[in-house]
Amino acid sequence: MTVPQAGRPVVFRGGIVLTMDDAHTIVPGGDVLVVDGRIAEVGTALTVPDGTHEIDASGGIVMPGMVDTHRHMWQTAMRAYGADWTLTQYFVWYYLQYGKLFRPEDYVAGNLISALDAIESGTTTSVDWSHGLRTPEHGWAAYEALATSPGRYVFAYGNIHAAPWEWTADPEVRKILEASRDDARMYGTQIAFDVSDQDENFPELAAYRAAKELGLRVTTHAGVWGATNDWGIKNAYDAGVMEEGFTYVHAASLSAESYQKIAATGGNVSLATESEDTCGQGYPPLHQLRKYGIPTSLSVDTSVWESADLFSQMRATVNADRALEHYLAHQLEPAETVTHVKLRVEDVVHMATRGGAHAIGKDDEIGSLEKGKLADVVLLKNDDSPTWAPLINPYGQIVYQAQRGDVHTVLVGGEVVKSEGKLVAGDLKGVKAKLESTVAYLEREVGDDWISGQFPEIPEAEVLYNPYQYKK
Template structure:
């Protein structure tokens, strides 16, 4: 099949006659409209736009045009091990990465994972992502992570972390500060990534001071069963370090008091529903966040386990919330007749919610004039799944998938065109990842490698069944 022509560098682009989800405050939906991107920004949105001479026209009819999606928490460095931990528990993840083999990663292995993850993200319509980079055991690992992100398509916020050393130690290294400054100059933003387990002496205080001195927001795994919970939130609050814009990842297994502290200090949440469901951080807390007025965003967490796209994140989030609603009702012999969480809201969390969580709502998250030209066209004329589009929000959440993402623009520049990544050397990326996988496997040895990927299965008790029948249906 011949490739579609592409716009020239710097050429204005208009997407014509699509269903446009603006994702503004009013959640405007245009049943048929155009989106004009010029000089890297959204220039106009509306039906039958007049465009400058020489504008490249894209047929968006039969498709959905929406803002680029935003992932607020992804351990990108682990992507070279995609699906390796598909049968892990959270304990097995901690043992593998934190206690045993995470230290095996070289700087180039961090870079390989970051590059692959970046390509994976933009290919699925994620135009902005947070690299929750907690495998940086040396500043050289951090520098490699930054280099990989700076050379990849998309916008990235670099969240510096190091699970192999205490945060009050690594934040005091001047070399770490230099990596952070370099990231600030080359990437879309920087955060500081570390957790607060709940030690009463609050040893994390120097790390919070470092973040404040550097002008950085903190992103932290809060409400993770058996790891971080109410004590950590209480200590952060009592020590005055919970600030507006700090990101609380998972935010499950928390009390109402903790949610109130997060809400009162202007905190935001990053839901990783596939992770919360699989790992047991706590039940995915969408309902709790809504009840306490805590702004929500969505995230992938890690593709060492989970799906790497926001379609899956939206689908599992709404599914988990609705399952809980029905389950609670059934305990009282009641029936839910009207669900609370709607598809429109989870699309909001995947776009506007991420922009607000990053403090960049003025730049990304909606298709409004003046904002960055980060645009996704969901259209697949070769698939029966893409017609009819009756409810566009419902179609995005429950019907479409990453394979239906036809066009992705970042700052008006095509990074996916006609269903394929463009301007990317996939063979070079594959070679880097192959080198990392080969190195890790040879370093650990085949036996350890296989054992890590195939943990033991606990014995399952099969209950005695009193309803036993003989052939022909005659009771025994």
């Protein structure tokens, strides 16, 4: 394995280049030249500076680094623990019972492994929806873990253990938000909170105003069945605090009026389709977002029970949207047959790249391979896999054939963080040691519930009562 020295120009040679520019230009047999951390040129048979490190991209796809707009990174410390959970069981475990056990060092472990997880799968930018920061010490720890990790990170500060109008007023929290906002190592800062009560007094208004004072965007779980629905949109809209660039996560159980308000105020939606498919937020609403022209990005949500890569999210999004389209057609009288699907694989590749860049306000810097943009570049190639022959439709290959193991090379700002299929950035061994300590601590503290939490019983009778109410 040959990894170029930092700062050395890099050129990808002879791949299918998906630029994801406005025209979605594809360059067969194309080259991408990276100089000084930026895209210097995209074309064929490019002339490059002396000493340029060449990467053979033939038989592969060169694409922009993907952008994840909603990932609870701290929960990666419990990867796959809740594979059989419902949303209610997730709420109970993290919000009412054991989430409060996480120490600052456990947030560090979760963030560090999630950061490596992201870049290893070709996701070069992630929004860390860090919503369990119950003390400033937790906040500082989570922030510093992101700032020292390879990749780009937007720190979305949240605290599910207190009301948002309380913690956003805390001077110590304000210090963290300002430090992260002004830190060149970070790629942005947001405030993450939900409107969970149907309260006409709208106490969450104070949190919206705090975001405005600090010059930060808001990201909020909206349209989560039984938890955050139309009243949150109505209160925010009536108060005039829904602003362009705010992100509404899931948005799966909203009325037409709420979708119209998101569209009218320049909001965007982060879909976590695997989560919406399995957890109960509501049916993945891409059909509604398409109807109202709402910009859409994709996200992992939490690898405590879903996949940790955007290949899985792209595939789930296509499948969910097409399944609904066919189902609705079959319910008509007389029944109809869908002959041309509305959602195309190209569309979800856009959501995973340009869509994410737009959602975080960085479309002028990342999300496409265009001259002058930051060199966040991914090469998908696997010469040892029969799945990579023949290579015909690059969008179809990405969405329905590719996996994280096909991520050959990843650049972030021109620096190689994955090469020839292996991570070359970060301290994976050291992070695993931190995780071992965190898991041992949690298992000890949770006690007898550690095993039962992973394998919830299947009741003999239907359970009608939801023990969790999404409020303080």
